Amino acid sequence: MYDLLLLLVLLALGYGFGQYAERRHYRSIVEREARLNALPAIASRYPPAEPHYQHALVTGSTVVSVDYFKRFLAALRNLFGGRVTSYESLLDRARRESLLRMKQQARTLGAVMVFNVKYETASISKGAGKTIGSVEVLAYGTALIPTPSR
Amino acid sequence: MKYRNPQIPEGINTSDRHPLKEFATLAGGAVLLIVALGWLMGQVAGSLAGLLPFEKEMALVPKELLSSDAGPELQAYLDRLADRLGQDMDLPEGMQVRVHFSGNDTFNAFATLGGNILLFRGLVEALPHENALSMLLAHEIAHVLHRDPIVGIGRGAAIRLVTGLLLGSPDLAVLGSAGIYTQLHYSRGMERAADAAALRAVHQRYGHIGGAAELFNILRAERERSGGGEMPAFFSSHPLDLDRLQTITATARQQGWHENGQATPLPAAFNDWMQDAAGRAAIPEGQRQVRSD
Numbered sequence: 001m002y003d004l005l006l007l008l009v010l011l012a013l014g015y016g017f018g019q020y021a022e023r024r025h026y027r028s029i030v031e032r033e034a035r036l037n038a039l040p041a042i043a044s045r046y047p048p049a050e051p052h053y054q055h056a057l058v059t060g061s062t063v064v065s066v067d068y069f070k071r072f073l074a075a076l077r078n079l080f081g082g083r084v085t086s087y088e089s090l091l092d093r094a095r096r097e098s099l100l101r102m103k104q105q106a107r108t109l110g111a112v113m114v115f116n117v118k119y120e121t122a123s124i125s126k127g128a129g130k131t132i133g134s135v136e137v138l139a140y141g142t143a144l145i146p147t148p149s150r
Numbered sequence: 151m152k153y154r155n156p157q158i159p160e161g162i163n164t165s166d167r168h169p170l171k172e173f174a175t176l177a178g179g180a181v182l183l184i185v186a187l188g189w190l191m192g193q194v195a196g197s198l199a200g201l202l203p204f205e206k207e208m209a210l211v212p213k214e215l216l217s218s219d220a221g222p223e224l225q226a227y228l229d230r231l232a233d234r235l236g237q238d239m240d241l242p243e244g245m246q247v248r249v250h251f252s253g254n255d256t257f258n259a260f261a262t263l264g265g266n267i268l269l270f271r272g273l274v275e276a277l278p279h280e281n282a283l284s285m286l287l288a289h290e291i292a293h294v295l296h297r298d299p300i301v302g303i304g305r306g307a308a309i310r311l312v313t314g315l316l317l318g319s320p321d322l323a324v325l326g327s328a329g330i331y332t333q334l335h336y337s338r339g340m341e342r343a344a345d346a347a348a349l350r351a352v353h354q355r356y357g358h359i360g361g362a363a364e365l366f367n368i369l370r371a372e373r374e375r376s377g378g379g380e381m382p383a384f385f386s387s388h389p390l391d392l393d394r395l396q397t398i399t400a401t402a403r404q405q406g407w408h409e410n411g412q413a414t415p416l417p418a419a420f421n422d423w424m425q426d427a428a429g430r431a432a433i434p435e436g437q438r439q440v441r442s443d
Contacts, residue, residue, distance in 0.1 A: 015169070030160075040155045048153075073169065076176035079183070085165040085172060092163045113153055 014068030021067075022089060029096050036103045040113045041141060047115040053144040056109055060101030063124065064094040065134040091135070095119060098139035111143035184313055191308040199304025200297045204245050207300050208264035216266060219253035219430040224423035228287075231280070232267070235288045238351040239295055247291050253431025257372055261290040263299045271431070275424050276368050279413040281352065281361020288348035295347065298340045306335070345394055349401060358411025359402055366395050 047053065066074070070086035077084045098119070106114050117139065124134040218225060228249040236247050247265045255272040262268065267290040277283045293299060336344075353359050370392070402409045417423075 019169070034157075037155055037157070040153045042153050042155075069169070069173075073173055073176065076173075076180055079180055080176065083165065085167060086169060089164040 010068045011072060014070065014072070018067035018069050022093065025093050025097070029093065029100065032100050033096065036100060036107065039103050039107055039111065041099060041103060041117045042113060042115050043117050045116045047142065047144055052147055054147050056106075056111070056143045056145060057140065058102050058105040058109065058111070058114055058143040059138060059140040060098040060103070060105060061136060061138045062094045062097040062101065063134055063136045064090055066090060071133070091137070094135065094137040095139070098137045102139045102141060106141075106143040109143055109145055111145045114141040114143050117141035188309040188312045191312045192305040195308030196301040196305035199300045202300055204265070204297075207297075210300075211262065211264040211266055216248075216250060218250040219271075219427040220251035221423055221426045221430070223419065224251060224427060225249075227417060227423075228269070231284060232287055232291065234355065235284060235291055235351050238354045239288065239291055239347060241291070241295060245294065247294055249287070251427055253427035253429070255428070257376075259286055259290060261293040261299055263303070265294045267291070267294070271424055271427055276372070277416075278364060278368075279361055280416050281356055281413050282365040282368070283361075283416065284355060285348055285352050285359075285362040285365045288351040289344050291351075292344035292347035293336065293340070296340065296343055298336050298344065302336055302340070341394075342397070345397065346401065349398060353405075353407050356411065356414065358408035359398065360409065360411045360413055363395055363398055363409070364413075366398070370395075 047055075066087065070090060073086040074084050077086075099117070102114065102117070118141065120138045120140075122136045122138070124136060220228065228251060232247050232249045241247065245265060247267060250266060250268045251274070252268060252270045254270050255275075256270040257272040257276070258270045259273050260268055267287070269286070273286070274283065277286065349359055349362055352362055399409065401407070
């Protein structure tokens with residue numbers, strides 16, 4: 001009985017905080033994406049040769065952890081199969097946040113665009129039993145920084 | 151060449167389905183699944199357990215359950231009563247009922263594996279005459295006759311296993327703990343069937359069923375007295391006492407049995423035997439004799 005009560009409290013807490021954080025995060029993401037849109041991130045491996053650019057590696061990394069509610073929902077999904085929508089929004093946020101951080105770094109370096117952009121993910125608590133799962137999403141690319149004309 | 155990032159519309163990589171809605175669907179489905187699977191497994195395991203030979207069942211009983219606080223006279227009296235009722239109820243060859251008596255003042259009685267019946271002083275002391283005691287004994291013997299303990303354990307084990315597996319903490323040591331032998335819960339149907347068989351036996355023995363109703367009245371009074379909290383096995387029996395009383399009346403009318411009759415008194419020394427058993431129960435656990443028949 002107490003177990004069930006504890007479960008419900010944890011679920012309610014997870015849902016409350018999780019949803020609040022998610023809404024706030026999305027608002028921030030959309031706003032910053034609009035701001036950094038002027039600095040394009042391009043997947044192509046071939047940067048323009050002219051004019052001459054200085055190159056620099058830029059990275060943006062985010063570690064996300066799943067809240068109790070999302071985790072419970074995903075566990076239920078394990079039973080029936082289908083889209084794990086509770087994780088989808090979480091990872092969507094992580095990807096976009098990483099890209100934004102990478103762009104932010106590029107802007108700090110004075111870059112005008114980032115080329116050869118790639119993503120990597122790593123599970124932090126892989127296989128570690130009942131710990132809350134965390135995932136790192138890393139975005140990296142080559143920043144093109146205009147050299148002052150001689 | 152001009153490079154730019156177009157604005158990508160929201161909601162492609164995510165779903166706008168409300169998470170609570172999804173939770174309700176999934177949790178509801180899971181609960182349904184667990185209940186359905188648990189019920190199904192319980193039925194299957196119960197009927198399989200019923201096929202286990204009675205001799206094998208006797209081997210499953212833990213020794214510490216078999217102690218008895220009854221003095222020789224009380225034990226002989228209870229054995230005789232159980233034997234006669236067993237004969238009336240046509241216990242099959244090889245199925246033997248053994249009555250154990252606990253001097254504890256617990257208000258309870260139950261039948262467990264291997265034809266072992268445990269009566270507690272708290273309940274037995276409250277019985278006014280032999281007829282009520284016979285009804286109680288006959289009810290427990292009927293559980294043994296119907297193989298209810300092993301079916302109940304099989305059912306419970308299967309249900310625990312299924313829910314455990316689905317919820318991620320399977321308790322595979324189902325027959326390991328002695329607790330389950332004393333915490334048997336029978337289904338409503340099992341209790342009804344035991345009541346009916348016991349009633350028939352009591353009628354056959356005494357020619358009327360006067361004491362039977364008395365037993366349920368005492369149970370009901372105790373339930374009300376204790377405020378209906380945690381109920382021992384005999385009463386957590388699902389058909390409510392009132393229902394059981396009505397069923398008794400209905401059965402008696404249908405069969406043309408006498409509902410009232412001369413009650414057979416308990417032996418004169420009965421109260422002394424009770425005191426004697428209570429005294430034995432007070433001896434610390436380790437120094438008690440374990441019955442080895």
